[in-house]
Amino acid sequence: xxxxxxxxxxxxxxxxxxxxxxxxxxxxxxxxxxxxxxxxxxxxxxxxxxxxxxxxxxxxxxxxxxxxxxxxxxxxxxxxxxxxxxxxxxxxxxxxxxxxxxxxxxxxxxxxxxxxxxxxxxxxxxxxxxxxxxxxxxxxxxxxxxxxxxxxxxxxxxxxxxxxxxxxxxxxxxxxxxxxxxxxxxxxxxxxxxxxxxxxxxxxxxxxxxxxxxxxxxxxxxxxxxxxxxxxxxxxxxxxxxxxxxxxxxxxxxxxxxxxxxxxxxxxxxxxxxxxxxxxxxxxxxxxxxxxxxx
Ligand code: SAM
Numbered sequence: 001x002x003x004x005x006x007x008x009x010x011x012x013x014x015x016x017x018x019x020x021x022x023x024x025x026x027x028x029x030x031x032x033x034x035x036x037x038x039x040x041x042x043x044x045x046x047x048x049x050x051x052x053x054x055x056x057x058x059x060x061x062x063x064x065x066x067x068x069x070x071x072x073x074x075x076x077x078x079x080x081x082x083x084x085x086x087x088x089x090x091x092x093x094x095x096x097x098x099x100x101x102x103x104x105x106x107x108x109x110x111x112x113x114x115x116x117x118x119x120x121x122x123x124x125x126x127x128x129x130x131x132x133x134x135x136x137x138x139x140x141x142x143x144x145x146x147x148x149x150x151x152x153x154x155x156x157x158x159x160x161x162x163x164x165x166x167x168x169x170x171x172x173x174x175x176x177x178x179x180x181x182x183x184x185x186x187x188x189x190x191x192x193x194x195x196x197x198x199x200x201x202x203x204x205x206x207x208x209x210x211x212x213x214x215x216x217x218x219x220x221x222x223x224x225x226x227x228x229x230x231x232x233x234x235x236x237x238x239x240x241x242x243x244x245x246x247x248x249x250x251x252x253x254x255x256x257x258x259x260x261x262x263x264x265x266x267x268x269x270x271x272x273x274x275x276x277x278x279x280x281x282x283x284x285x286x287x288x289x290x291x292x293x294x295x
Contacts, residue, residue: 014037014040014041014044014126015044016041016044016045016046016093016095017093017122017124018091018092018093019088019089019090019091019092019093019121019122020088020093020094020121020122020123020124021084021088021093021094021095021096021112021113021116021121021122021123021124022041022045022093022094022095022096022123022124022125022126023095023096023102023103023104023109023113023123023124023125023126024038024041024042024095024096024097024103024125024126024128025038025101025102025103025125025126025127025128025129025130026038026059026097026098026100026101026128026129027100027101027128027129027206028100028101028129028130028131028134028205028206028232029100029204029205029206029207029210029232030206030207031059031062033128033129033206034059034062034063034128035126035127035128037126038126038128039063039065041095041126042059042060042063042065042067042095042097043063043064043065043067044067045067045093045094045095046067046068046092046093046094047067047068047069047070047087047092047093047094047095048060048067048068048069048070048094048095048096048097049069049070049071049072049080049084049094049095049096049097049112050069050070050071050072050096050097050098050099051071051072051073051097051098051099051107051108052071052073052099053069053070053071055099056069056097056099057069059097067095070084072084072096072108072112073108074107074108077108077111081111081112081115084112085115085116085119085121088116088119088121089119089121096109096112096113100131101128101129101130101131102127102128102129102130105130105132105148105150106150106151106176129206131176131202131205131232131234132148132174132176132234134202134205134206134234135174135200135202135205135212135234135235135236136172136174136236138200138202138212139172139200139202139212139214139236140200140214141172141198141200141236141237141238141239142171142172142238142239143172145171145172146171146172146173146174147166147169147171147172147173147174148173148174149162149166149173149174149175149176150175150176151175151176151177151178152175152177152185159188163188163189163191163192164192166189166192166193166237167189167192167193167240168240169239169240170239170240170241170242171239172236172237172238172239173236173237173239174234174235174236174237175234175235175237176233176234176235177233177234177235178233179229179230179231179232179233180229182201182224182229182233183221183224183225183229185235186199186201186217186220186221186224187221189217189237190217190218190221193217193237193240194217195216195217195218195221196216196217196218197216197217197237197238197240198214198215198216198217198237198238199214199215199216199217199220199235199236199237199238200212200213200214200235200236201213201220201224201233201235202233202234202235202236203229203230203231203232203233203234204231204232205232205234207231209231244279246278246279246280247277247278247279248278250280250288253274253278253280253285254285254288254289254292256274256277256278257270257271257274257285257289258289260273260274261289267286267289268286271285271286271289
């Protein structure tokens with residue numbers, strides 16, 4: 001399929017609605033990931049707010065869009081945000097894109113959407129790639145429930161507080177980090193979570209040198225001592241393992257096991273039954289029973 005030609009795909013054209021803010025996801029490294037809806041909107045909309053106009057003009061060139069760009073980033077947010085809200089109130093439609101990925105995820109998109117909603121303006125998302133979810137779904141760590149931390153604070157005090165919370169978190173945690181801070185972060189995570197905790201370090205997702213390493217924190221630290229971190233990194237950290245909860249005490253479990261065996265059940269089947277009823281493992285029950293019989 002020709003990635004530039006969306007005219008044959010039904011339902012991709014989207015007339016921008018007046019006075020609406022469009023949050024448009026753009027690729028995190030591979031231009032082929034720009035959706036047809038995003039392409040069509042970025043051609044038809046009146047204005048596009050972006051973080052870096054030079055970077056975004058390359059994207060527009062790729063799709064032959066001549067839509068004007070205005071900059072909206074953390075350094076001009078205070079003055080530019082009210083101007084964008086004014087445009088929307090005057091029934092202009094505005095698209096927001098970031099340097100890469102989903103606007104609003106670890107970038108100033110959050111503040112603009114917050115303000116648009118407070119002004120009762122309509123906000124529509126044209127979804128696209130996000131580094132956090134891209135790394136999560138290939139990690140093999142639990143993805144049913146997860147936390148996103150973005151970049152950790154730079155101030156050591158604030159950072160230490162968050163690291164302590166992350167260490168106790170049972171859900172998988174996703175963190176963004178720059179290459180020159182990666183080793184420091186891995187060491188901090190190891191100090192707080194223990195060196196055996198599993199981690200996936202993904203770099204350059206969707207790009208030519210994409211690589212994901214899954215290992216213990218200890219092994220990851222050793223790996224990056226030898227291989228200097230280069231590129232963009234997303235980290236996926238295994239959640240803290242739940243302490244196993246047993247429904248009854250060890251001695252009660254063994255007593256129940258002995259009862260079943262006395263009633264005529266085969267020891268193997270009895271151990272299996274008690275294991276499923278109590279949370280103790282079948283092997284542990286079995287070996288405890290033998291220890292008792294050997295006495
Ligand atoms: N809005 C973006 C998103 O949806 O993922 C994130 C913006 S945040 C300012 C940039 C950070 O995202 C990078 O420093 C890196 O941690 C992560 N990131 C972005 N692209 C990436 C990629 N291709 N591979 C790995 N991490 C990436």
